[in-house]
Amino acid sequence: MAPLKMEDLSEDRILHLVDQIKDWQVTKLSHRETVHVAGQLMEDIPQCFPTAVPRSRFDQAIKLQTVFNRLYCAVAEDDQWLYNVIRDIIPTDSLAKALWSVHEAVKKDGYVQSISLGLFRSDYMLHLDHDKEMESDDEDELSDASLKQVEMNTFSASGGSHADKVQVMHHYLARTGMYETSGVAFDSTSLATNRNIKSIGSSLALAHETYGHARSKGVKATAVLMIVQPNNFNIADERPIEYELWDRQVPVPTYRLEFGADVLQYTSLGQDRELLFQPPWLESGLEISVVYMRAGYEAHEYDDVGIKARIQLEQSTAIKCPSVLSHITTFKKVQQALSAPGTLEAFLPGHEASMIRETFMPMYLMDESEQGLHARKLACDLVQSMNYILKPSLEGGGHNVYGSDIPPYLSLTPEAQWSSYILMERIHPPLQSNLLMGPAVLDSGETVSELGIFGCCLWQSAKTADAQASEESDHRIQMLSNEVGGWTFKTKFADIDEMSVVKGFGHFDTPLLVDL
């Protein structure tokens, strides 16, 4: 399959395609307008035409995922290594400070659950390593592009449900012949398929089963507890997972609870630190088997109540998805530290370390080391900064500073805080022309895409596990399950830096796998 050529389609066809998409939105997708609480909804904004991705790069990203899973599980179980990486930012980064304080509080009395669940998402873009002027729709460029990691999300990774729902639409549009051009049939088997909702549901169900029966006296049943944000703009992404769990052949009871005060009000710890859940609308209390965190990723959530709530969850026997230490691995500092020479080899066999390293863009600390001072020089230079992104250790991409914005940004930031950032070389993706639907207008232009791969893994700390020497284990961890969950794929105009779906920039897309 070759990339779609938009110019081969008549205006009639494009207008008809837009009508098809709008009706699909009304009947099958979630919409901002329908959110019932004041606020916004992360909606499924679909891309009009599936964007081409070389099949070899897509397959590479899939193949890497179980290695990335294992790497991050191992990192999460090495609190000394993690401490060394984030130590410098604990005084200045309030999220790092809060999370480390939670870890220390729980460690004092000892963790009572050695098993953790990870629902990770590794994000990639295609990258052209040369400086030549880029032209759109150039198949040569696509075939030259390598796969580079944007970031690794180990906490509250979202978008899985949206991606699932939107790809169903692209498959439908393909079947109806909307992507045929000049009588050439569109091979819809070239559209990637997805199963995030099922995979994430299966992983939570496995963790739930692994937890076993209720241990607390007088409690009959166990359940998964999804910890969510108030006025939740993510319900359209979270709810399908909950529905999937209830809909399984053996239903997995799943409930939602807002992070913060509600955790302290409606949960308590049993005699052996079981996590008990008793909201007023449930007739009998439940013991929580799995705590699935879809909140607690922003610094402002950790006031005194937030910290107490997180400690209570972490102290419990419930399997955390994920643990606080695993949460900390999502910091950009960790991504940078893993790129330092020799580090990957401490966690992975050599051939795997090389596979992973190939996907890293150059990343620099912004501290006062020799390397850090070099990075500061790059970042403050009006010309050289153009090729970099300044990333704070916060969740998501919304806080990044891009290119020429970096020098003025740093000039307004106290130098004492600079070391909480990392500097990453910009990825230069090949451009593809496409059509993006906004809420009011349809616009065409050069676009770039980001591919996320979900990893689903259940692991046990080797300190407690009967560690058996195998490819799936090292001295830190034993992998109980290690799977690829599915993918997300987002496309935006190339001249916008942020891939934010919430802000309406990013559109959910489906990779059109092309053999080049």
Place this chain on the structure above:
Amino acid sequence: MAPLKMEDLSEDRILHLVDQIKDWQVTKLSHRETVHVAGQLMEDIPQCFPTAVPRSRFDQAIKLQTVFNRLYCAVAEDDQWLYNVIRDIIPTDSLAKALWSVHEAVKKDGYVQSISLGLFRSDYMLHLDHDKEMESDDEDELSDASLKQVEMNTFSASGGSHADKVQVMHHYLARTGMYETSGVAFDSTSLATNRNIKSIGSSLALAHETYGHARSKGVKATAVLMIVQPNNFNIADERPIEYELWDRQVPVPTYRLEFGADVLQYTSLGQDRELLFQPPWLESGLEISVVYMRAGYEAHEYDDVGIKARIQLEQSTAIKCPSVLSHITTFKKVQQALSAPGTLEAFLPGHEASMIRETFMPMYLMDESEQGLHARKLACDLVQSMNYILKPSLEGGGHNVYGSDIPPYLSLTPEAQWSSYILMERIHPPLQSNLLMGPAVLDSGETVSELGIFGCCLWQSAKTADAQASEESDHRIQMLSNEVGGWTFKTKFADIDEMSVVKGFGHFDTPLLVDL
């Protein structure tokens, strides 16, 4: 299973239930707010608590459906009988006039397709035959209630997709324990299940296969054509059927076309009256196998262009769902005529005629016959009219006049037009207390429900068929397929006359089947 007792549920539980429903709406249902064209959308407004229906009455309605299907197929093939029934209203009822003129125009050159598809819906309410004061939540009343037909829809019957989608929600809520009271488990197998979308899709697919290969030279493929209204408020009900057809193991290509000018612009008749479809957004033309009418049920649609469009469709070799004669059977005059002594027996074996007759409420013509004059007297009487509904021969329930509104309404209507109405005795359903969610408020009160049963049937006129004597045939028709499709179930406050979902009165509900 016994009816739910709302008063057994705590306020916390009810508030939680409402939250659950609102999130389901956002992620799974269609909303008025999301419609993209100016106008409204027929949305899935769900009922909070499933309403009890005696299992025996539900089963009775299911059992009756294939008999009703056969009855209406036979009626549709008897144009002389139909003419006698509607003859009087042709001069005054513009829809009747338009449809009959279409039939006459097509008949002149002869129909070239002897097979028709029916997607019918027979609507019922429960009825208490005695005068005693009704009390809510009275199980005795429910067990005493008989099944009475409100009307038979043989054209553009809607609500199937909405009903399917909302029942999935009720099953989910049941599974999550939201309907448990005082520790008594809710038996979710007592909630009726549904499969309208699949059944309607299968019936259209069967008709499509029955049509066979394209007959027109140079046309390679056949397709189903759904004729729809402009600024369509029914897309959320229609589109799922279209998606289902494309989604079948052997996809059935299905397209939409607006009734009226677009039919004349984008379709044409081939040499042997094949219906050819060539819109500008399709690369190659198609031959239409099945015309699925979801428009053309309102008088204003039949201007000169509308009449020409309908004639073109009816003249073609495409299988019509349904034919213009079958459309005419949906007139209230036909329902009344079938209730006249001896009529059913002319179309059905005796035992089936009795089964059907049991569901009829007394209905009267409003003409100048002896019976008609009696009905006029009842309708004009301020007291006696309370027990009646005045029904014009129009589609849907939105034009009915209820009880005490009848005498003043008739006093403003020229007597010459009275005979286009029928007078039907009101159904007195048992009341059940329930909670209804409006767009802004939650309200509780006494409610009544309406059960619709979908019938899916493919038949051939016996004039052309190799008529074989069998239970599924008579001298007029041979049934090629005769199935029950599924159900719709709508609930509204008892003090509102209309069951309109579009106006926000009717809520899609799921029957809770109770054994009394």
